[in-house]
Amino acid sequence: MDKYKATKKVLMRTAFQEQWIAFETIVRREIARFTRIWTQTLLPPVITQTLYFVIFGKFIGERIGDIQGVSYMAFIVPGLVMMAVINSAFSNVVSSFFSVKFQRSIEELLVSPTSNTAIISGYVMGGVIRGILVGVIVFLVSIFFTRPTIQHLGIILIFIILTALVFSLAGLINAIFAKKFDDVSIFPVFVLTPLTYLGGVFYSIHSLPGFWQQVSLFNPILYMVNGFRYGFYGLSDVSVGGSILFLLVLTGILTYANFYLLQKGTGIKS
Amino acid sequence: MKAIEIKNLTKVYANGTQALKNVDLEVVEGDFFALLGANGAGKTTIIGIVTDLVKKTSGEVKILGCDIERDFSKAKKFIGVVPQEINLNIFERVIDILVTQAGYFGIPRREASVQAEMLLKRLGLWEKRFGVPRTLSGGMKRRLMIARALIHKPKVLFLDEPTAGVDVEIRHEMWKYLRELNGEGLTILLTTHYLEEVEQMCRNAAIIKGGEIIMCNSVKKLVQFMDTEVYVVSVQQTKDVSSLQHFKPKVLDETTLEVELSRQETIHDFVLALTKTGMIMTDIRPKGHRLEKLFLEVLNK
Numbered sequence: 001m002d003k004y005k006a007t008k009k010v011l012m013r014t015a016f017q018e019q020w021i022a023f024e025t026i027v028r029r030e031i032a033r034f035t036r037i038w039t040q041t042l043l044p045p046v047i048t049q050t051l052y053f054v055i056f057g058k059f060i061g062e063r064i065g066d067i068q069g070v071s072y073m074a075f076i077v078p079g080l081v082m083m084a085v086i087n088s089a090f091s092n093v094v095s096s097f098f099s100v101k102f103q104r105s106i107e108e109l110l111v112s113p114t115s116n117t118a119i120i121s122g123y124v125m126g127g128v129i130r131g132i133l134v135g136v137i138v139f140l141v142s143i144f145f146t147r148p149t150i151q152h153l154g155i156i157l158i159f160i161i162l163t164a165l166v167f168s169l170a171g172l173i174n175a176i177f178a179k180k181f182d183d184v185s186i187f188p189v190f191v192l193t194p195l196t197y198l199g200g201v202f203y204s205i206h207s208l209p210g211f212w213q214q215v216s217l218f219n220p221i222l223y224m225v226n227g228f229r230y231g232f233y234g235l236s237d238v239s240v241g242g243s244i245l246f247l248l249v250l251t252g253i254l255t256y257a258n259f260y261l262l263q264k265g266t267g268i269k270s
Numbered sequence: 271m272k273a274i275e276i277k278n279l280t281k282v283y284a285n286g287t288q289a290l291k292n293v294d295l296e297v298v299e300g301d302f303f304a305l306l307g308a309n310g311a312g313k314t315t316i317i318g319i320v321t322d323l324v325k326k327t328s329g330e331v332k333i334l335g336c337d338i339e340r341d342f343s344k345a346k347k348f349i350g351v352v353p354q355e356i357n358l359n360i361f362e363r364v365i366d367i368l369v370t371q372a373g374y375f376g377i378p379r380r381e382a383s384v385q386a387e388m389l390l391k392r393l394g395l396w397e398k399r400f401g402v403p404r405t406l407s408g409g410m411k412r413r414l415m416i417a418r419a420l421i422h423k424p425k426v427l428f429l430d431e432p433t434a435g436v437d438v439e440i441r442h443e444m445w446k447y448l449r450e451l452n453g454e455g456l457t458i459l460l461t462t463h464y465l466e467e468v469e470q471m472c473r474n475a476a477i478i479k480g481g482e483i484i485m486c487n488s489v490k491k492l493v494q495f496m497d498t499e500v501y502v503v504s505v506q507q508t509k510d511v512s513s514l515q516h517f518k519p520k521v522l523d524e525t526t527l528e529v530e531l532s533r534q535e536t537i538h539d540f541v542l543a544l545t546k547t548g549m550i551m552t553d554i555r556p557k558g559h560r561l562e563k564l565f566l567e568v569l570n571k
Contacts, residue, residue, distance in 0.1 A: 018376025
């Protein structure tokens with residue numbers, strides 16, 4: 001009879017444990033989502049990057065020769081891996097979060113005691129996992145075309161994690177603001193893709209005229225690609241330490257922005 | 271103890287619409303409470319604010335003594351909500367929807383699976399547990415939303431027009447289940463347009479108009495506000511009703527008429543008058559929808 005009466009029963013789980021379970025639930029859901037639709041999430045970047053390896057690396061790269069002492073094919077591997085990481089991390093979070101927002105199933109999360117910390121870290125973790133997974137697959141594919149050397153594994157890990165983190169956080173901000181499906185593709189098409197192509201994936205900025213070298217320094221993706229490439233070949237157009245610091249600052253700013261927007265209820269609460 | 275305590279609740283939306291004006295509302299623990307009002311009266315806004323889907327402009331809301339802002343984690347655990355519009359994730363399986371929802375409340379998967387099985391069986395959805403929402407009928411989706419709202423064992427359940435668009439049979443099954451839950455001590459607040467059912471099921475009700483609570487009382491007392499009650503009378507053959515003018519008779523067909531009795535009059539008074547006309551009564555029953563009549567009267571004032 002009194003099954004639903006309020007009781008002052010001591011809670012068995014601590015608040016931290018409950019938030020951890022909520023975080024774990026979001027991450028599990030995210031992984032289940034992108035593995036369920038793997039033909040849309042895991043396969044396309046691998047096919048695209050393989051085409052880059054074949055066309056730019058093999059057919060065109062053989063005519064280009066070495067860049068900074070590394071074969072062109074080997075030179076573009078880190079950039080292409082990073083490109084896949086950036087796109088996958090970003091699109092995972094933006095499409096997943098916007099999808100639940102669009103279907104209004106986000107209300108499941110909003111009516112629960114799940115904290116903003118668990119929501120942000122859960123979705124971002126989903127993006128980071130997919131980004132890194134796709135990056136690893138693309139790297140494994142690259143082994144069929146060349147033999148990239150690994151000089152600083154730690155640097156590689158730092159850059160791949162920080163880059164996936166930055167773009168997952170950016171994807172979440174995009175999803176929070178997005179009101180229709182078009183809004184989800186505006187940033188990737190008009191900002192992300194141009195910045196990635198101009199971010200030193202296919203060339204060293206030293207091959208550019210002075211003015212364009214300076215312009216390139218304003219492109220955040222340049223620092224990610226170069227730092228990551230440094231981990232493989234010890235080559236970088238920019239300071240590696242400075243790049244890590246830049247990524248950390250960017251992570252901090254984007255994390256704060258996400259907290260602020262969720263707290264304010266932007267795009268999700270009226 | 272008060273299950274829901276709302277004080278001076280005000281909501282002004284960004285476009286300037288004032289949806290709620292200093293709403294005060296109290297619902298005691300264990301109550302089955304109805305919130306009645308026309309579309310746009312503010313019912314969904316109240317539920318939205320209580321369940322943290324809408325940000326309040328000012329005022330205070332407490333659930334079982336816990337402030338929804340200061341003690342939001344505890345307050346949210348007390349609340350279960352079944353929204354008006356279907357908001358299920360169309361890509362997730364039925365069982366996963368429940369276990370995931372439990373996870374958001376900090377309940378581990380194993381514990382959630384047991385509760386999910388119990389709820390799905392009780393709501394007749396167990397056979398559909400591996401299906402996705404689009405394979406479910408409208409009634410099943412509603413029941414799934416009820417199961418989802420109950421997965422974390424809340425103490426106060428908010429139902430925003432849960433039976434809208436649900437066929438009669440399923441509606442009655444749902445009401446039966448909700449009555450059982452209320453019998454077990456769960457406090458229920460619902461908004462609905464099926465006023466006859468409010469009359470049958472709810473103990474207390476409030477009527478909201480233009481963002482203000484204009485009447486709040488027990489359903490019985492609200493019905494008593496009605497000065498008259500309409501009865502449907504079956505007779506063997508209708509005859510001249512001129513001597514019944516006092517009861518405002520309406521002849522519906524050859525064997526049925528409708529009469530209105532004031533609160534001071536008894537059915538006995540009417541039967542005596544009817545007998546004098548020579549008509550033989552075979553049945554008499556209240557027309558029902560009394561609350562609906564009151565509702566319309568109050569709203570039209």
